[in-house]
Amino acid sequence: MKNILLAILLLVTSVASAQTKVGGVVVDEDDRPVAFANLLFKDSYEGTITDDNGHFYMESDGSHKTLVVSFIGYENVEIPLTAKVTYDMKVKLKEAAQQLDEIVLVGGKQPKKNNPAVEILKKIWAKKRENGLRKFKQYAFKKYEKVEFDLNTIDSALMKKKIFKGLEFVFDDLDTSRITGKTYLPIFLNETFSKVYGDNLLDEEKEDILGNKNSGFDNNQAIIAFVADLYQEYDIYDNYLKFFDKSFTSPLSRTGVDTYNYALRDSAFIDNKWCYNIVYYPRRKNELTFKGDFWVNDTTYAIKNINLEVTKSANINWVKEIYIEQDFEVVNDSVFLLKRDYMMSDFSFQKKEESRGMYGKRTTVFDDYVFDQEKPKEFYKQESNPYDPVVLNRDSTFWQNNRLETLNKDEKGIYQLLDTLKTVPKFKSYYNLVSILGSGYVEIDKWNMDIGSVYDVFGYNQAEGPRLRIGARSYFGENDLWRVEGYTAYGFTDQKFKHGVSGKILLDRKNRLIVSGGNRRDIEQLGVSLTATNDVLGRSIASSSLVTVGANNRLTNINLSKFNIEMEPITNVRFGIGGTFRTLSSALPDDFSLDYIDPDSPTGVSSEIRQFDFNALMIYTPGKRTIGYGVERKGMNDDYSTLLLSYTKGVDVVFDSDFSYSKLQFSYSQPWQIGGFGRLFSTLEMGKTFNTVPLGLLNVVPGNQTFFSNYGTFPNLDFYEFVTDTYVALHLQHNFNGRLFSRVPLLRKLNLREIIGLRGVWGDLSDENIALSMPATINTPLRAPSEKIYYEYSFGIGNIFKILRIDFNFRGNYLDAPDARPFSITGTFGFDF
Known part of the structure; x- marks a missing residue:
């Protein structure tokens, strides 16, 4: 975008140095434009054909005296060119009594069989x-x-x-x-x-x-x-x-x-x-x-x-x-x-x-x-x-x-x-405006700093109410070997400041050895994706949704610290190891609970999770192309697949952590170009958590209570409607790019694009995990889609007014759940080609 x-x-x-230029329109006897009419400079092999509206433009380095115009079913027209440049020509074709043989006539529907061009x-x-x-x-x-x-x-x-x-x-x-x-x-x-x-x-x-x-x-x-x-x-x-x-x-x-x-x-x-x-x-x-x-x-x-x-x-x-x-x-x-x-x-x-x-x-x-x-x-x-x-x-x-x-x-x-x-102040103002809206950051050259992102300044959620955020990052150039960035935010309802700060440095450019770390204390909507990484400054859906469906009150206070080492010894194969320490607690305890049974607590119940995790990650992106060599490179294409394998080991003996467990996750995303029938995007996710952990450490099937279409989520699920410790999920979304609508006469000129989607998830949740989080089930029932695969399907219309897409989402089963949403409408805005 x-x-x-x-x-x-x-x-x-x-x-220009061309010797002959011609331009204009070709029409029939009723002044209707003739699309794909044939134009040729006589006695040459330089030619063109008119566009959908009969318009043409052609130029040549040579000097030509005659333009030949032909179209099947019409008489050939030879137009003398008395000047080197002839614009605004209006060439009128007359219906032919019989076809002439001097020039090969091109136009109209051509046969597939016995056609010498097709044989070639x-x-x-x-x-x-x-x-x-x-x-x-x-x-x-x-x-x-x-x-x-x-x-x-x-x-x-x-x-x-x-x-x-x-x-x-x-x-x-x-x-x-x-x-x-x-x-x-x-x-x-x-x-x-x-x-x-x-x-x-x-x-x-x-x-x-x-x-x-x-x-x-x-x-x-x-x-x-x-x-x-x-x-x-x-x-x-x-x-x-x-x-x-x-x-x-x-x-x-x-x-x-x-x-x-x-x-x-x-x-x-x-x-x-x-x-x-x-x-x-x-x-x-x-x-x-x-x-x-x-x-x-x-x-x-x-x-x-x-x-x-x-x-x-x-x-x-x-x-x-x-x-x-x-x-x-x-x-x-x-x-x-x-x-x-x-x-x-x-x-x-x-x-x-x-x-x-x-x-x-x-x-x-x-x-x-x-x-x-x-x-x-x-x-x-x-x-x-x-x-x-x-x-x-x-x-x-x-x-x-x-x-x-x-x-x-x-x-x-x-x-x-x-x-x-660049020395003209007015031009510099235009230049800076384009840069800000394009990158989202205000560049302060004398400080080597960017302020932003401007798109994250205002937010809202039920815990914080209206929220203001301001951030900044170091920026000396697109190939910086190190970067420090951070933000601070304030919620007007809870009257609390939040913050995030991170830094990263590229130590070895050949193997792309990067060391990074940081801390974030904020409010987050956990469970917005099955395969999530603990990004220190990750933007949460909790602060970006002004209007939601139902009660969007299952929010979490998070205090996350992270240290990570990453390297790419082979092109497009990244390995990472690191550690995270986080504390989790409910941001709205009266509406949402993360409580779990804790025999060591005076009350037998704890409301906060303290957890240190060791993380190992491998990401393989075959075919991905990037520019730059700095600590943050930019991608050049989006037609590559992504395979991710993640292992997490919770260690209870570090920083007085609460749980010892293991988690293994895998995801595979692949765009598929289906010839001229558009583009299919698929994502397969699998994961399993070993040992017993509370709700805050389980895998939540990602719902979507906003009015915005968000690939990878289930728009007819509420947050925390399904919780799992073992899961397999598949997302399919195909954009026909108007292939079907282009064959419907009344819809053809609207240039609409049709999108279909199918998504499903199967998951399980052990009795031990349910029992551990029993205090939280008062307002958050723990249920997994283990009886049968939960699925949804959707039909979308894109390119409305060139910027709007609307999806009609249908829930396939589990309609007996309390407050189940069988149907929803979501949409998204964007400038897409």
Whole structure:
């Protein structure tokens, strides 16, 4: 959410060298737009097709005199181009008495059988694993990447807005997009030069970053994280391409014939290789698809050039356009290697043609391929430091020698522009506002400190009433080797101060050896997750829910101290050991009890638990990618699984603790991309507590008495409705991303998204544990779902007004329980693509 919010907020803050530019709209005789009409510069292989609304824009480095427009069922139109730039064209097509043969006509529904384009596509599928880097045992190449952000659709009205008063100089140099024809102003540029090594036999690859340069934002954590998360790697030969958390069907996919129309448009020599030109466009609207064309070699069936443009009807928010272009280099008769990869996204509030927005562009150039030079496996385990001061401070000579694509005039000016802007107070104010709302923290540079999070300032619960919280953390940069943070809070009903403080330090960067510790004294809602870790500064649901269902009065006073050692000797495999000491007692004794039988107490009953635990933890996250090397790294992807194994040993001889016990827990979370049918997220949790412990140390099946959807909880359960010492739980949630609603005519234009969920838990509770907590059962009956699996199911509608999701939750059984809730409605807000 924060990354998307950052992109939206950035929306408010030379003439190109092409020889021929055309743009406009194609309509029929009744002035209705013609979607996916075919446009081609005559006697060339440069063309495009119109979008859903009949609009087009195309430019070429060459000089062309005629534009040919065609669509099946209509007469071809040849339009003389009397000027190099021709905008606002209105091309009207007339119905044809008979089809002409001079130009291959593209448009309408294309057949799947006896279609030469589909036959070529089948040969691409057969050959795709034989092309490119896969043909060699080892490979190495140079890689240059630049990421750029631009304000677009700049006109005189925008320049005169008050927000730019005093900043008019930024508009001195504007450029024009070769993809859309819109004016734009570059505002951010990041360059990276690296060398990549790979071994197909060992299935290993590493990238050594040798230089990194960025235009003025190198110390801003919010912007850096957004840039890193925005563009991820993709392979056009894959069946599905993932952008902005959505999976788009690739035009080269084996399922493409059910998703796209294909037509063979042309054939020609490109780089002395005979290639076929195939045009493709979606069979249905509102699906996650592209339109465009590609050139493919006639013998290797390797792609020579491809462009992909997301259709405007695609069910994706805040992004008006996505355009991708890849060029492949002919190495020899049988090898085509990626030479240049270009991707442009147009972020905008609306998808209207004239709406303003922001371009995000990534250009990656590959060169100097070397093959079959074997390196030992240890070589791939040696990590370089992309944040080495030498890497970050390369001189101009380095960049002149290693830029595989030169900067244009406007790109060169970004560095000077940002240096100037940072001295303007008004710009600094805008910059700070974006940073605060994006990261949640107010940066105090002169103190090397962040104040926040601003989203946690106000809270409410029944024990504290209204609650105010203020926190701070040290922050010298995104790669800090140590961090200290803390907060204080005050409840106006209980009139008590709470606090939390923690510190951590990275002692060994190679093995990521981290030592941490801290203390927290606060009010917490225990039992909000089955597999919980004792995070010193963990934010509790107790202080974040203004409105709840039923009596949300089962709250706990907690005083937690923790010391922990963590290391990551193998990438994405973390081990941790440590100890925690905590005292637990009810925050509302008249409504909720943690009492247990204690023969050593004068009354025979104790109301407070004192407990020292030894903890051992292993977390495995295969496929997770991060940026930074500091004590707190940032994730770059969310498509990895998480396996967690935890062992807890309660020791009664340390700090006069009350109980000796053992607890073993395991969880496995996995996102699954189900082709074009959306995304399934699954979580399996298992655990068992050995020996006898009171209610405060048992595993509570996580209920949810708020009106907010919270994955991993059971929204129709109250807190402490089920308590276990042995449990198995499964959560399944599938988001179809509008796949079903897009086929319903009345719902298609709303871009709604359908979500279904199924969750269940089985658990047991020993008679000994029930007997130990007998005093607490006066107002907290102890019951486990041991008779049968407790389950719930839900149906949700997402993307309402682009920000709202509503879930309708149904309780499957145990309806005889007192005050059981058979049905509930929960929801959540968020800026999702």
